Amino acid sequence: MRVVQREGRRGSQKWIQICVARYPNLLQPESLAPIEWVSPLAGDEYAEYRDTAFLDRLGLEALAPNLRTFWPERGPQWDALGLADRAPVLVEAKAHVSEFLSSACQAGPASRGRIEAAFLAVKRDLNADGDVNWAQYFYQYANRLAHLWWFHEQGVKAHLVFVGFLNDHEMKGPVHRETWIAAFEVATYALGLPARHKLSGYIHHVSPDVSLL
Template sequence: MRIEQPKGVRGSLKWIQRSVAERWPTLEAPILAATGGAALRWRSPLAADSFAEYRDEAVLGLVGALHLAESLHAFWPARGPQWDALATTDTGGIVLVEAKAHVSELLSPGTAAGDASRKRIDETLGALAERLNASPRRADWADHFYQLANRLAFLDFLRRNGAPAWLVLVDFIGDLEMAGPSVPETWDAAYQVAWHVMGLPRRHALTPHILHVRPDVRPHA
């Protein structure tokens, strides 16, 4: 699914569009260092593509993994994660970006899926929690920090199907208009709470493939 977006005028929509278009080194350099690539090709959001964001099978088509479409349909119901940005590296790496400009964006609502889809989501997230050695006393991922959970699930799906994917959590610093964090430590604390509520250990099977990138918007304001 392709979802056109307006040109961002504030918050994470504005900054992810600008940082991609202007190829900020503070965005790209950490990604390349983690993935072992030498160059990134941004697939979205692009001005020439109406800043569209993508989800489901359309994501696979953009990043060269369309052969996994049938497996994805079996893995997750339609209307899965909608990615703020997507990129590929010169070495074939897949970059999945979730961007935020203020801490409250972490507090996503639970899934609104119907009964049949909710059952499959619960089963998928439950199996993922077991693989990641999450605490049995964790909060229900379909209701708490669901956005983080479904991004982890998509990353896990790609990795288990042989696709070299990374989840890049882009947490902008210095967005004063949105009362966003001015130092990286604020984001560190917010994610520590999220992982704790989700019952995730400090390190798990997906940890090496999750990257926190903290571009400072103030030099670009």
């Protein structure tokens, strides 16, 4: 699904659009090759992508049948997408911590069953606590991790970048990067994930300071 967006007026949508267009270096993890951003772009109506449409945007449409098997429709809608030396880069952006505290999975019974089966496979492979219900706690964080895992199962070394903006005073966002670090440490612990696992090297955190833009 291609989801057209208006020009962002506030919060993470505003800042991710600005950074992609004018300050891409602020979104660039040090360990990655330079990222070529493919969304959100002004010339593409600032569209965001989800389900098999995000694979099309990354030039990976051949994986669409496998994604449909793994996850039901209305999966993650990515705040930004890019390619780093042809490796997919998936982005989730936040401007304040309460955005990170997502609600539980709202899918119907059939879709929820598929989601929970996917989570079970991910938890087993990452040596996470199997008793923790990922559909209930930090669901958005969990489903982003699940999609990163799925890519690697397809033999595609994708990367997941969490962008935590600083000094968005309008949104009462964090001032210090350590606040974002602490939030993710809490979520990782709550999901029963070990501090290090096989995907750790493919997860990145950047904290652009919007007061400097």
